[in-house]
Amino acid sequence: MPELPEVEHVRRSLLPHLLGERIAAVLVRRASVVKGPRTPKALLAGALIARIDRRGKQMALVAADGRVLVIHLGMSGQVLCDDGVATLPPHVHIVWTTQRGTRVLFRDPRRFGGVWPLAGLDALQRRWVALGPDGLDTPASAVATALVEACRGSRRAVKAALLDQHVLAGVGNIYADEACFLAGIRPTRRAQRLKPGEAVGLARALRSVLAAAVAAGGSSLRDYVDADGRAGEFVAQHAVYGRGGLACVRCGGRLRQTVIAQRTTVFCPTCQR
DNA sequence: AGGATAGCCTGCGGGC
């Protein structure tokens, strides 16, 4: 679903609604989306929201008293804010209401996402060290190092390594394909065959694609909108994702489609080697 | 032990 740029945009769009605001009430409408204690306290009832952090595709609401709630949007998750007047749309699983009357909805039709109540920042740290470095907030050189180390001796495809959140946090199917195209690297290449210079190029391409996508508000295919219901515009800039069989924007040749790590993969056989 | 496979869910578009 939402990958790093979409989650970052949701995070930014939530800030004006939640930062410095106090949660007055929490309503859980479908308990199974809460992965941990389901008490109002664990779900930030009474909390003053001090920060909203992000690592990769995960977002964390951090309360002034140290409570933390991790939100993962999965494939179809949304966090929506409204004035609390309209009828709830379908698949809204959690509803927070702030003291000022803003209603914050966690909506997730496919329910691959969820929320994880954590005791504090220590627990968040422990959860997030398991992830690789963030694809956007990390210097390109460090991203390249992480890629080189993950590829060393690995027989899996380059794209499979990019999708592995333990290697690098935040890259999903769209941006893996787009970064490989920008770097001129075929996503099917075995990771261990990647030369160090190519890993550096791929790291640069990744950051460039992620930053451009954030600037465009992310990629809205079906479900994705930010907290204010706005869609992202980055789809118009996709060079390969969703364009299998169409003409390469660079050479005009026919883009090829295959499957890597169970994910549809599109690349240009001419521009990507 | 890394890496490839199901499985979790709902909704939508295409083909018949």
Add this chain to the structure above:
DNA sequence: TGCCCGCAGGCTATCC
């Protein structure tokens, strides 16, 4: 029109 199939932005547990 309507039904059935395949497919979708993620991740985990399980198996080889």
